[in-house]
Amino acid sequence: MESLDVALVGPGRLGSVLLHLLPDSGHRVRAIRSRRPPVGPRENAGPESPVSDTWDAPEPWPRVDLVLVTVPDRFIGSVARRLAEEKLVGDGTVVLHTSGLLTGTILGPCGESGAAVGSWHPLQSFAPNLGKVSLSGIFCAIEGDREAVAVGEQLAGDLGMKPWHIEPGAKVLYHAAAAMAANLSHLLVVEARRLLTTTGLTGEDAAAALAPLMHTSLESALRASGLEGLTGPMARGDLEVIARHLEVLPPHLAAAYEALWRHVSETVVGSG
């Protein structure tokens, strides 16, 4: 395994996880750059990590093999310009951002300075309330210049991830699928839980009541290649039950329910 000297820009939710894991996977964090000065102890940084600095009061930045840009998508372009203007990247440097939506081309200014650029996206959500730090077994979508892809693959492999090549033109659809799985399901659980609390359960009991139902459905859906395994009134084509549901749901949920039901009714065969 070749050890990489790494700089990271944007020690937020994902950046902090990477700062924590990089030293354990044999890589050295040489520089951390943030927007605002850190407040309090840096909980997630590895023991050997440097203290983060800001663009306003930058510490000297040693030559690094890899720059990880883990800032929100809307700032990646301006960070790329700054990295190039301040000559922090050049021949022999790989620059990877971690957006699921954008491709490596947003790092154009770094590419024009001689760096190899690409995107490196872990298909996992880093919620502040979970404290989960392992990336082991997580799929990582990688695209970009040849050297950037090679370094991205190495990094993913060293972190125990499953790297895979994505076509740049497929990234938006890929990201929409990920957002549906992670964010729409999150919203549906929150709404279902809220509806249950109006029937007399506490929020905590509502979550406990939903958990086995959701785990079973999720497991079944993940094993299925299509709609087989779907249960409930949609699977049975039970229009009366569906109509009763639509009567009592708030309009935004009724609209989503009905749209999905229309899709399922054209596809589903058999009963659940």
Ligand SMILES: NC(=O)c1ccc[n+]([C@@H]2O[C@H](COP(=O)([O-])OP(=O)(O)OC[C@H]3O[C@@H](n4cnc5c(N)ncnc54)[C@H](OP(=O)(O)O)[C@@H]3O)[C@@H](O)[C@H]2O)c1
């Ligand atoms: N969180 C996830 O679940 C997840 C999963 C996969 C991929 N990603 C991707 O990872 C990237 C970061 O997401 P995140 O959720 O980790 O964001 P985040 O928690 O908001 O963290 C972003 C970090 O970047 C810093 N920052 C913003 N602008 C900067 C600049 N110009 N220079 C230096 N630092 C700057 C922020 O500092 P301040 O706090 O001072 O603003 C913050 O520390 C995004 O591209 C996102 O799509 C996120």
